[in-house]
Amino acid sequence: xxxxxxxxxxxxxxxxxxxxxxxxxxxxxxxxxxxxxxxxxxxxxxxxxxxxxxxxxxxxxxxxxxxxxxxxxxxxxxxxxxxxxxxxxxxxxxxxxxxxxxxxxxxxxxxxxxxxxxxxxxxxxxxxxxxxxxxxxxxxxxxxxxxxxxxxxxxxxxxxxxxxxxxxxxxxxxxxxxxxxxxxxxxxxxxxxxxxxxxxxxxxxxxxxxxxxxxxxxxxxxxxxxxxxxxxxxxxxxxxxxxxxxxxxxxxxxxxxxxxxxxxxxxxxxxxxxxxxxxxxxxxxxxxxxxxxxxxxxxxxxxxxxxxxxxxxxxxxxxxxxxxxxxxxxxxxxxxxxxxxxxxxxxxxxxxxxxxxxxxxxxxxxxxxxxxxxxxxxxxxxxxxxxxxxxxxxxxxxxxxxxxxxxxxxxxxxxxxxxxxxxxxxxxxxxxxxxxxxxxxxxxxxxxxxxxxxxxxxxxxxxxxxxxxxxxxxxxxxxxxxxxxxxxxxxxxxxxxxxxxxxxxxxxxxxxxxxxxxxxxxxxxxxxxxxxxxxxxxxxxxxxxxxxxxxxxxxxxxxxxxxxxxxxxxxxxxxxxxxxxxxxxxxxxxxxxxxxxxxxxxxxxxxxxx
Numbered sequence: 001x002x003x004x005x006x007x008x009x010x011x012x013x014x015x016x017x018x019x020x021x022x023x024x025x026x027x028x029x030x031x032x033x034x035x036x037x038x039x040x041x042x043x044x045x046x047x048x049x050x051x052x053x054x055x056x057x058x059x060x061x062x063x064x065x066x067x068x069x070x071x072x073x074x075x076x077x078x079x080x081x082x083x084x085x086x087x088x089x090x091x092x093x094x095x096x097x098x099x100x101x102x103x104x105x106x107x108x109x110x111x112x113x114x115x116x117x118x119x120x121x122x123x124x125x126x127x128x129x130x131x132x133x134x135x136x137x138x139x140x141x142x143x144x145x146x147x148x149x150x151x152x153x154x155x156x157x158x159x160x161x162x163x164x165x166x167x168x169x170x171x172x173x174x175x176x177x178x179x180x181x182x183x184x185x186x187x188x189x190x191x192x193x194x195x196x197x198x199x200x201x202x203x204x205x206x207x208x209x210x211x212x213x214x215x216x217x218x219x220x221x222x223x224x225x226x227x228x229x230x231x232x233x234x235x236x237x238x239x240x241x242x243x244x245x246x247x248x249x250x251x252x253x254x255x256x257x258x259x260x261x262x263x264x265x266x267x268x269x270x271x272x273x274x275x276x277x278x279x280x281x282x283x284x285x286x287x288x289x290x291x292x293x294x295x296x297x298x299x300x301x302x303x304x305x306x307x308x309x310x311x312x313x314x315x316x317x318x319x320x321x322x323x324x325x326x327x328x329x330x331x332x333x334x335x336x337x338x339x340x341x342x343x344x345x346x347x348x349x350x351x352x353x354x355x356x357x358x359x360x361x362x363x364x365x366x367x368x369x370x371x372x373x374x375x376x377x378x379x380x381x382x383x384x385x386x387x388x389x390x391x392x393x394x395x396x397x398x399x400x401x402x403x404x405x406x407x408x409x410x411x412x413x414x415x416x417x418x419x420x421x422x423x424x425x426x427x428x429x430x431x432x433x434x435x436x437x438x439x440x441x442x443x444x445x446x447x448x449x450x451x452x453x454x455x456x457x458x459x460x461x462x463x464x465x466x467x468x469x470x471x472x473x474x475x476x477x478x479x480x481x482x483x484x485x486x487x488x489x490x491x492x493x494x495x496x497x498x499x500x501x502x503x504x505x506x507x508x509x510x511x512x513x514x515x516x517x518x519x520x521x522x523x524x525x526x527x528x529x530x531x532x533x534x535x536x537x538x539x540x541x542x543x544x545x546x547x548x549x550x551x552x553x554x555x556x557x558x559x560x561x562x563x564x565x566x567x568x569x570x571x572x573x574x575x576x577x578x579x580x581x582x583x584x585x586x587x588x589x590x591x592x593x594x595x596x597x598x599x600x601x602x603x604x605x606x607x608x609x610x
Contacts, residue, residue: 044068045068045114046066046067046068046069046110046112046114046118046120047066047067047068048064048065048066048110048120048122049065049066049067050064050065050066051063051064051065051108051122051125051126052065053126054125054126054127055126055127055128055129056096056126056127056128056129057096057128057129057152057154057178057201058096058097058098058099058128058154058155058156058201058202059095059096059098059154059157060095060096061085061093061094061095061096062093062094062095062096062126063091063092063093064091064092064093064094064108064110064122064125065090065091066090066091066092067089067090068089068112069087069088069089069090069091069092069112070089070112070113071087072113073087073092073110073111073112073113074110074111075092075094075108075109075110075111076108076109076111077097077100077101077106077107077108077109078100078101078106078107078109080097080100080101082094082095082097082108083095092110096126096128098154098155098156098157099156099202101202102202103127103128103201103202103203104124105124106123106124107121107122107123107124108121108122108125109121109122110122128152128201128202128203129151129152129201130152130201130203130205131150131151131152131153131198131200131201131203131205132150132151132152132153132205133148133149133150133153133198133205133207133210134149134150134151135148135149135150136148136149136196136207136210136211138212138214139214140185140211140213140214141185141240141263142185142186142187142189142240142242142243143184143185143186143187143242144184144185145174145182145183145184145185146182146183146184146185146211147180147181147182148164148180148181148182148196148198149179149180150179150180151178151179152178152200152201153176153177153178153179153180153181153198153200153201154177154178154200154201155176155199155200157177159176160172160173160174160176161173162199163176163181163198163199163200164181164183164196164197164198164199165196165197165199166186166189166194166195166196166197166211167191167194167195168195168197171183171184171186181198181200185211187242187243189213189288190288191213191288192212192213192214192215192288192290193209193211193212193213194209194210194211194212194213195207195208195209195210195211196210196211214237214238215238215287215290215292216236216237216238216239216240216247216285216287216292217236217237217238217292217294218234218235218236218283218285218292218293218294218296219235219236219237219294220234220235220296221233221234221235221296221298222235224297224298224299225299225301226270226280226298226299226300226301227270227300227301227302227563227564228270228271228272228273228300228302228305228306228563228564228565229269229270229272229563229564230269230270231259231267231268231269231270232267232268232270233265233266233267233268234249234265234266234268234283235264235265236263236264236265236266236285237264239261239262239263239264239265239266239285240263240287241261241262241263241266242261247285247286247287248285248286249266249268249283249284249285249286250283250284250285250286251268251270251271251280251282251283251298252273252275252276252280252282253282253284254271254272254273254274254275254592254594255271255592256268256269256270256271256592257269257271257590257591257592269590270300271590271592271593272306272564272565272589272590272593273305273306273307274305274306274307274308274309274594275300275305275306275307276307278299278300278301278305279298279299279300280298280299280300281295281296281297281298281299282295283295283296283298302563302564303559303560303561303562303563303605303609304562304563304565304581304603304604304605305603305604305605306565306601306602306603307357307360307578307580307602307603307604308357308360308601308602309585309594309595309599309600309601309602310362310599310600310602311595311596311599311600312324312584312596312598312599312600315340315342315351315353315600316340316341316342317342322568322584322598323341323568323570323584324340324341324342324584324598324600325338325339325340325341325570325571325582325584325600326339326340326341326349326379326570326571327524327570327571328349328380328381328382329382329570329571329573329582330382330383330384330391331384331573331574331575332384332386332387332388332391332407333388333389333407333408334575335354335355335356335575336354336355336357336571336573336575336580337352337353337354337355337382337391337407338352338353338355338362338571338582339351339352339380339382340352340353348371348374348379349379349380350366350367350369350371350380351364351365351366351367352364352365352366352367352407353365354407357575357576357578357580357602357604365407365410366410367380367393367405367410367412368410368411368412369393369395369403369412370400374395374397375397377396377425377445378395378396378397379395379396380393380394380395381393381394381395381396381426381427381429382405383429383430383431383436383438384431385431385434386431388408389406389407389408389409390404390405390406390407391404391405391407392404392405392415392429392431392436392438392457393405393412394418394424394427394429394438396423396424396425397423398417398423399417400414400417401417401418402414402415402416402417402418402457403415404459415457415459415462416462416463416464418438418455418457418464419464420455422443422444422449422451423443424438424439424441424442424443424451425441425442425443425480426441426442426480427439427440427441427451427480428440428441428454428479428482428484428493430484430486430491432489432491432508433508434459434460435456435457435458435459435508436456436457436459437454437455437456437467437491437506437508438454438455438456438457439451439452439453439454439455439467440452440453440454440470440479440480440482440493440496441479441480442478442479442480448478450476450477450478450479451479452469452470452471452472452479453466453468453469454466454467454468454469454470454506455467467510468506468510468512470493470504470506470512471504471512471514473502474499474500474502476499477497477499477500477502478496478497478499478500479493479496479497479500480496480497482494482495482496482500482525483495483496483525483527483534483536484527485527485529485534485547485549486529487532487549489507489508490505490506490507490508491505491506491507492504492505492506492515492534492547492549493506494518494521495518495521495522495523495525495527495536496521496523497521497523499521500518500521501517501518501521502514502517502518503515503516503517503518503547515552516552516553516554518545518554519545519554519556520541520543520545520556522536522538522540522541522543523538524538524569525537525538525543525569526538526569526570526571526572526581527572528572528573528574528579530574530607530610532548532549532550533546533547533548533549533610534546534547534549535547535557535560535610537560537561537569537572537581538569539562539567539568539569539583540568540569542561543556544556544557544558544560544561545557546610559609560605560609560610562581562603565583565585565601565603566585566586566587566589567583567584567585567586567601567603568583568584568586569581569582569583570582570583570584570600574607577606577607577608578604578605578606578607579604579605579606579607579609579610580602580603580604581602581603581604581605582600582601582602582603583600583601583603584598584599584600584601585597585598585599585600585601
């Protein structure tokens with residue numbers, strides 16, 4: 001502490017007047033004290049009065065108010081020297097640094113040049129504002145800029161990293177200041193809701209589910225009636241077309257082929273199916289493994305649509321091949337029974353599947369007939385009795401070749417062999433009054449010869465006899481697997497090979513009447529009958545014909561041709577109020593299809609369409 005002594009000044013006249021008096025008094029009492037000086041004290045030590053403002057952002061200017069600041073004063077925040085912007089003996093201004101200290105526990109040291117023992121220490125004399133977020137946009141686009149608005153979001157002005165984290169993953173910002181932070185929404189997000197962590201003001205602000213990507217919605221389609229394979233526009237909102245793998249679209253649970261993607265719509269192709277009704281307006285979009293569904297008015301008007309399918313390898317125990325379902329499948333007891341080849345060279349077809357269309361179930365039975373040493377072409381042929389239980393089975397071999405099979409109990413009864421000089425292949429058979437009429441087809445092995453004969457089997461005495469022959473029209477009219485219709489105890493027989501145009505009425509009294517020729521015969525035609533009308537179809541030539549038995553007229557039914565599917569024909573049947581067409585897929589369907597080349601597909605249409 002410093003002291004300074006000052007003499008009191010008096011006027012000259014006063015001094016002259018008082019001098020004698022002083023001598024007089026002094027002479028009177030030598031021991032009386034006389035104040036000859038007065039002491040004034042001036043404190044030059046550093047005084048700190050306040051720091052303002054008491055709250056700040058990084059980079060703000062703060063002031064320390066006090067007394068006796070030296071021009072050479074130095075400020076430290078912890079051990080970091082601060083930038084002094086201005087100072088005099090009563091004020092020091094400095095800038096708050098952007099980093100290097102704990103905003104909740106720090107010290108400012110003031111070195112006023114008085115030695116280390118006299119350094120002033122201020123403990124946390126101001127506070128940093130906490131970062132505040134006012135708004136986060138909700139209409140996001142992947143890869144586009146997102147701006148977060150708020151206050152006190154300050155970081156080092158040049159910093160681009162360690163500011164924003166989405167679900168603990170760092171995001172590089174495109175710009176940032178105390179009022180906003182901007183960054184691009186990444187393309188690799190896998191959720192709708194994301195926690196966001198903001199680092200600002202040397203603090204952390206976490207907002208749970210702060211980034212909410214809007215969920216897509218389906219609003220409709222550009223038309224309400226569609227066919228398989230049609231291109232239609234599906235209208236959406238909040239769809240993200242640029243994100244690969246984040247979206248799949250489904251119609252009636254079938255994944256669609258998307259040809260063009262827009263933020264508010266999709267151009268898609270109506271998938272092949274399967275469908276459980278013509279109302280296919282149950283739409284679904286899958287994003288981030290979440291399904292978003294909407295029902296709209298969308299109806300399938302294709303004449304035929306896919307009802308079901310069966311993987312070929314499931315039928316054949318792993319051996320894929322063409323046409324494993326045979327033409328000798330049959331319908332009885334209110335169910336279709338599919339006969340299936342089980343190997344790649346058409347040797348063995350002793351497997352029967354009962355198919356239940358309502359719930360798409362396949363029930364397998366292996367016919368208990370020995371197939372040991374069976375060779376190529378020695379196949380099973382089925383001729384149902386329509387009693388709800390049995391079918392005759394002929395095997396194209398010389399002995400042990402005729403049986404009665406109970407498909408309800410999966411049991412067989414061996415009957416008298418069919419004996420002939422030649423084995424019959426691809427024969428025709430039908431039951432009338434409990435008797436089997438059997439024949440036609442062809443004989444021979446490498447050389448094929450037509451068989452015009454028909455035999456009759458009587459179960460009452462377990463015997464065979466030749467019944468009749470179909471009249472000869474052309475030398476090469478092969479009759480293998482022809483179409484057969486029945487009306488009033490008479491049978492109408494034709495088709496079988498492309499050259500066979502003549503069509504016949506057969507009566508069990510062994511008489512034949514030629515009917516109107518088939519306009520466009522086909523090989524291996526699928527056929528069904530509805531009342532007095534018979535129908536046949538061949539998928540290779542796309543022929544669909546109707547024969548009116550009463551009027552003996554053929555009518556081409558182009559309206560019944562299946563469209564949108566590429567398949568080989570195998571079997572056709574009527575069940576309840578629907579007609580079903582069974583075939584195998586030819587070629588490779590679109591990648592979004594559930595079935596593959598050679599797989600069996602089942603189409604159906606309403607019986608009323610016939």
